Amino acid sequence: MPLKTVIKWFHYSLTAVLLIVVIGFVMLNADGDELAGTRLVSTQQLSDSTWLYVTEYSGGGATVANSYRYYLSGKLEGNVSASLAKQVPFLVAAGSAANVSADGDTINIKYSGRVFSFSNSVVYEGNGEAQMPHLRFEVSN
Template sequence: MQNQRAIKWAFWGLLVICLLQALYIFISSPFRPDPSKVVSATNVSGGGAVYELLYDTGGATVADTYRYFLMEVQPSDEAVLEKSKKMEPFLVTKSGNAVREVSGDKVKLKTNNTIYKFHGVSIFKLNGEIQIVRFELDATVP
């Protein structure tokens, strides 16, 4: 009987340790990797820009992804990379060079690969005023 009791205590103790370790790994790992570099910047009306950022930190088994952010024009690539960590992209895809045409507050996009996320409208703030930009996406699968 005493061996059964010791086994139960050991089981529950090891289970708690495993759960705490899993929680630590989950909390300490980043939810989204840091961007590698700014691929392109396309100005839009109202002092904003669409920034295309490359994320290539997935290793050999994960394809590169491109995230597209709308924000006010930034002074440097480092500022874009830093600000993008606090923002949500309006487009996440495997395709680069998605921005095709800008006319006023409308941006036409074209991709020919997997799309992970897309929002048709995005906003940015410039001098306290909210600027709205609409996106039209033309997507084809190879």
């Protein structure tokens, strides 16, 4: 068998094996369920149009700490977890013990612990109107 033919068949075989490996990797790492590992921990009404929802995410495995996601929204009906999956949390932290209260259009947040992310721009619909509260965040040690 000529050397060119051997190299050509080796190339085809190697390409097929690599393609199978890549397809297998993508299939194993595809997230089919974004809600897996997430559960609703608490719901709190802050004002007539503002509700606080806290979820716990424990899908990181044994070596990743649980994280708590804090959402501001209007009152959610039906499948709350599915509705929250479409929103972005304003706070992601290591604990669920944030003290959150409303004073007019200002939301006061006091938290003691590790903060993974915080965003002070939150827009949601409450009572049929777009709400954009001012967030006042305090971290205490």
